[in-house]
Amino acid sequence: MRPRVDLNLVARALRHLNDSAYFEDRLHQFTSHIVAAIQHVLDNPGVYDAAIEESFARTARSVQAYLAGSTSNETPYEVVYCLKDALTRWKLGGAAIVTFMTEGHNFHLQPLDPWDFIEKSIANYDSKGFKLVVAMIGVPDLYAHKPVFCVPLFHELGHFVDIGRYNITVTSLALNQNLVAAPGYNPQTEYFHRLEHFADLFAACFVGRSSVAALEAIAGAAAASQSHPSTVQRVAVVEAFLAGRNHPVVDLFQAALKRLQLPELKIVFETVDVTPDFDDARTFTPKNIEQVYGMFDSAWSYLFTAIDQNRNPWALPVRKDADVESLTNDLTEKSIRNFAIRQGWNAATSGP
Amino acid sequence: MPLLQAHEIKRRLALTDQDRLFLDPLLDVGQIGEVSIDLRVGPDFLVSVLTRKPAIDVSPPDRRDIASYFRMTRREVGDRFVLYPGQIVLAASLEYVALPRSLYADIITRSSYSRLGVHLNTMIQPGFRGCIPLELVNHGNNPIEIVVGSRVVQMRLFDLPVSSAYQSGTTNRKYLGNVRPAVSRAQDDKDLAVLDRIRRTNP
Amino acid sequence: MLAATTLDGDQNPTPFVVALRILSNNRSLPEKLSAYLTDVFTQALQVLADPESITPQTLPEAIKLAVDLRESASLRDALASAGTDTISAKVAQEILTSERRFAAPR
Numbered sequence: 001m002r003p004r005v006d007l008n009l010v011a012r013a014l015r016h017l018n019d020s021a022y023f024e025d026r027l028h029q030f031t032s033h034i035v036a037a038i039q040h041v042l043d044n045p046g047v048y049d050a051a052i053e054e055s056f057a058r059t060a061r062s063v064q065a066y067l068a069g070s071t072s073n074e075t076p077y078e079v080v081y082c083l084k085d086a087l088t089r090w091k092l093g094g095a096a097i098v099t100f101m102t103e104g105h106n107f108h109l110q111p112l113d114p115w116d117f118i119e120k121s122i123a124n125y126d127s128k129g130f131k132l133v134v135a136m137i138g139v140p141d142l143y144a145h146k147p148v149f150c151v152p153l154f155h156e157l158g159h160f161v162d163i164g165r166y167n168i169t170v171t172s173l174a175l176n177q178n179l180v181a182a183p184g185y186n187p188q189t190e191y192f193h194r195l196e197h198f199a200d201l202f203a204a205c206f207v208g209r210s211s212v213a214a215l216e217a218i219a220g221a222a223a224a225s226q227s228h229p230s231t232v233q234r235v236a237v238v239e240a241f242l243a244g245r246n247h248p249v250v251d252l253f254q255a256a257l258k259r260l261q262l263p264e265l266k267i268v269f270e271t272v273d274v275t276p277d278f279d280d281a282r283t284f285t286p287k288n289i290e291q292v293y294g295m296f297d298s299a300w301s302y303l304f305t306a307i308d309q310n311r312n313p314w315a316l317p318v319r320k321d322a323d324v325e326s327l328t329n330d331l332t333e334k335s336i337r338n339f340a341i342r343q344g345w346n347a348a349t350s351g352p
Numbered sequence: 353m354p355l356l357q358a359h360e361i362k363r364r365l366a367l368t369d370q371d372r373l374f375l376d377p378l379l380d381v382g383q384i385g386e387v388s389i390d391l392r393v394g395p396d397f398l399v400s401v402l403t404r405k406p407a408i409d410v411s412p413p414d415r416r417d418i419a420s421y422f423r424m425t426r427r428e429v430g431d432r433f434v435l436y437p438g439q440i441v442l443a444a445s446l447e448y449v450a451l452p453r454s455l456y457a458d459i460i461t462r463s464s465y466s467r468l469g470v471h472l473n474t475m476i477q478p479g480f481r482g483c484i485p486l487e488l489v490n491h492g493n494n495p496i497e498i499v500v501g502s503r504v505v506q507m508r509l510f511d512l513p514v515s516s517a518y519q520s521g522t523t524n525r526k527y528l529g530n531v532r533p534a535v536s537r538a539q540d541d542k543d544l545a546v547l548d549r550i551r552r553t554n555p
Numbered sequence: 556m557l558a559a560t561t562l563d564g565d566q567n568p569t570p571f572v573v574a575l576r577i578l579s580n581n582r583s584l585p586e587k588l589s590a591y592l593t594d595v596f597t598q599a600l601q602v603l604a605d606p607e608s609i610t611p612q613t614l615p616e617a618i619k620l621a622v623d624l625r626e627s628a629s630l631r632d633a634l635a636s637a638g639t640d641t642i643s644a645k646v647a648q649e650i651l652t653s654e655r656r657f658a659a660p661r
Contacts, residue, residue: 048585049577049582049584049585051573051576051577051580051582052573052577052585055568055572055573055576058568059568077426116569116570117569117570117573120570120587120588120591121570121573121585121587121588123585123586123587123588166615167615167618167619170615170618170619170622171609171618173622174602174606174609174618174621174622174625175606175607175609177625187622187626191622259607259609259610260609260610260611261610261611262611280450280481281450281481281482281528281529282374282376282448282450282481283376283448285376314519314528315517315519316519316524316528317519317521317522317523317524318522318523318524323524323528326529327528327529330529330530330531331529331531333531334448334483334531337531338376338377338448341377341379341429341446341501342377342379344429345377345379345429
């Protein structure tokens with residue numbers, strides 16, 4: 001449809017969303033500001049080039065679509081809690097995370113920054129300094145209450161930190177043309193492959209080997225394509241990193257991160273073993289957030305070992321894989337939630 | 353069955369073997385009273401909704417899934433949830449509880465909430481694992497604001513002379529390890545199929 | 556599948572892309588967008604000459620453009636001869652085509 005018509009429709013939809021949805025306060029403000037920027041453009045016909053209006057309409061439509069998809073009660077809150085901590089370690093503690101439900105195995109990131117667009121292109125609009133960074137991440141609706149299966153969200157967060165904020169992979173390309181994707185050099189493939197390696201390594205810092213275990217489960221036999229390295233190659237890079245071995249791909253990114261004065265890729269999680277607690281159908285009690293991260297890898301391993309070995313530690317009269325999966329994911333979710341609750345309580349009860 | 357008192361409750365909480373009483377998170381040791389432990393209401397609620405069906409039917413064959421009569425909603429700790437007069441809401445304790453096989457528990461509303469018209473009385477089997485189900489009903493005339501994380505119920509624990517297995521018989525416990533409110537699984541009661549056959553063969 | 560993907564790679568154009576589109580249609584840029592584009596081109600040529608000059612303040616679009624310029628001699632020449640503030644519609648279109656290579660895959 002025509003951009004100005006679409007902008008009007010989007011503004012109306014966003015107003016309705018803002019009035020009816022349960023968002024954190026910052027997202028309500030975010031939505032209000034987008035509506036105000038749209039209204040500014042609508043109130044000033046002819047001031048902005050048609051290309052600007054058309055592009056703004058697309059951006060606003062995307063924001064509306066992703067926010068609308070995030071208002072269900074199916075947000076994986078516990079995983080988002082961990083993702084927010086991860087962002088803090090990458091100087092993005094002020095960012096909001098919005099998850100929206102998708103179909104199939106579709107985890108993806110929407111690298112959208114409406115404020116950058118508004119600041120540069122809607123020049124006469126004054127946002128009064130409001131500039132909330134929002135990471136919009138797609139989660140398969142089947143996995144909403146399945147934190148173990150949500151480890152790919154850390155990979156998507158890696159993409160957000162990279163292409164959404166700091167352009168680490170592009171910087172690595174500028175600094176070093178050494179080939180990652182082979183044979184032959186195709187700049188586009190080289191770029192796409194590096195994107196995936198960075199996101200894999202970013203995720204591995206937090207959730208360990210489960211970051212590529214999820215990949216092996218979804219696409220174990222995938223060969224290299226234009227957009228992705230082969231699964232075998234991706235696993236090899238992550239395993240080398242986790243083992244502390246040198247690897248040229250890791251070196252590429254560490255050099256780019258150093259140039260951009262960003263944190264280096266390093267292991268954040270603390271290895272834990274949920275087995276004694278989960279075998280007794282009890283929650284695990286992490287001592288710190290690093291152990292919470294460690295839970296993902298341990299719970300992944302616990303779940304698939306239990307399935308592969310037909311384990312039944314709870315003496316269920318009728319053992320089914322579905323019950324094993326459900327209990328493992330629920331215990332993981334509740335363990336993380338309890339940690340978050342304790343942190344909140346301790347913060348509220350300490351000090352004057 | 354001896355009712356556990358404070359010192360014994362604390363002793364059991366400190367154990368690490370199969371006789372341990374497990375409660376996570378125990379945010380305030382002050383929750384342990386002389387003969388009970390206060391439990392808090394958790395952030396998830398299943399609210400009953402009206403549908404086109406005149407009644408919730410638990411018996412075969414043409415029955416609608418009980419879950420369709422409820423809608424899940426979630427709050428954060430510290431948020432408020434309004435319980436309307438006559439409304440039933442399924443909640444769950446904030447705490448994940450694991451009872452040893454030698455303990456049985458009664459869950460009742462704390463006096464402060466009983467006086468407002470909120471009533472709950474449920475039993476928890478030895479060996480239970482999960483967040484305690486809280487079927488909250490407001491018998492009063494006024495809506496009541498419940499703060500998520502507040503201490504609404506109390507748990508009394510009884511020591512059994514003989515330990516009891518949580519999983520026994522030929523079918524699984526329906527609500528093992530629940531971490532959020534779960535709708536009734538009354539439809540899964542095997543007796544209903546038997547009763548239906550009796551009904552069909554009645555003259 | 557574990558991919559940084561948008562539903563349509565060109566669905567959410569950046570200010571850089573929008574500015575190039577305007578120029579490629581022989582229209583003039585608003586002042587702020589024009590100044591921004593000049594910054595991008597200036598920084599891109601600096602990064603091309605010396606990648607170690609990249610700092611946290613270097614515009615990401617400039618780094619991307621520098622990588623593109625490294626691959627394309629014709630683009631390098633066009634930018635060098637035009638100057639960073641008088642980009643022709645043809646050059647703008649060439650840069651746009653190059654920029655699309657960095658659009659995330661589906």
